[in-house]
Amino acid sequence: MEEFTALIAWAAQALAAWRQANPILAEGVSFACRLLAPMLTLLILVRTIRSLLTVPAQPEVWAVLGLPNGVKVPLTRWENIMGRSPSADVVVNYPSVSRQHAAIIRRGDDADWTVYDLGSKMGTSVNGQPVEGSAPVTVGDTVELGGLKIDVLRTPGHTPGSVTLRVEDVLLTGDTLFCGSCGRTDFPGGSYADMQRSLKRLADLPGNYRVYPGHEGSTTLDYERRYNPFMQRL
Numbered sequence: 001m002e003e004f005t006a007l008i009a010w011a012a013q014a015l016a017a018w019r020q021a022n023p024i025l026a027e028g029v030s031f032a033c034r035l036l037a038p039m040l041t042l043l044i045l046v047r048t049i050r051s052l053l054t055v056p057a058q059p060e061v062w063a064v065l066g067l068p069n070g071v072k073v074p075l076t077r078w079e080n081i082m083g084r085s086p087s088a089d090v091v092v093n094y095p096s097v098s099r100q101h102a103a104i105i106r107r108g109d110d111a112d113w114t115v116y117d118l119g120s121k122m123g124t125s126v127n128g129q130p131v132e133g134s135a136p137v138t139v140g141d142t143v144e145l146g147g148l149k150i151d152v153l154r155t156p157g158h159t160p161g162s163v164t165l166r167v168e169d170v171l172l173t174g175d176t177l178f179c180g181s182c183g184r185t186d187f188p189g190g191s192y193a194d195m196q197r198s199l200k201r202l203a204d205l206p207g208n209y210r211v212y213p214g215h216e217g218s219t220t221l222d223y224e225r226r227y228n229p230f231m232q233r234l
Helices: 001-023 023-054 192-203 220-226
Strands: 062-066 074-075 080-085 100-106 110-115 125-126 132-137 142-145 148-155 163-167 168-174 208-212
Touching: 001 023, 110 125, 125 132, 148 192, 192 220, 208 220
Parallel strands: 168 208
Antiparallel strands: 062 074, 080 100, 100 110, 110 132, 125 142, 142 148, 148 163, 163 168
């Protein structure tokens, strides 16, 4: 520490001696520093703002619709038209699904969803009951679109409205369970305690499932039970 202090003192003395010996040059260097400093600061600020504006926004995955063939369709909007039509928000290329079969709409921040039948030929039902106009969808409900059954499991943690959809032997976990990890909980409304409870609920499901998260690769529930550190902590 003493050697470092002595080095600083020597450098300061050397700089002062140089300024006295070269007053004009020293003034020029000082002027250049005062001129360049704000310009460099402005340049860094402009580059930072440009990088923020050019980064593509990643849509929030509120839920995931699963098909019997394992295809996963993320719901990134609060209002989604589902059907076989290419103009639908969620294109479901399934024979019994009409071109504009139904709409699934999230109601506010309380995680509740509402299903609206749009005059489909094969109909829409919730828990086996035909939907006449609209019907609320809550935790544990089974939604059927033209024979396509979906179990709704509430799995908050990433957001209060996070859900997992179960279709036969497939789990569509959205931003709850990833391969070897889990969703972030540091966003507004996120809760690590809720995430732990949601992961335990998935881990306690009987049997094995193919798992398709909202991001990255697929996995299986047995694999996550054995190797996912967030499930091992439960």
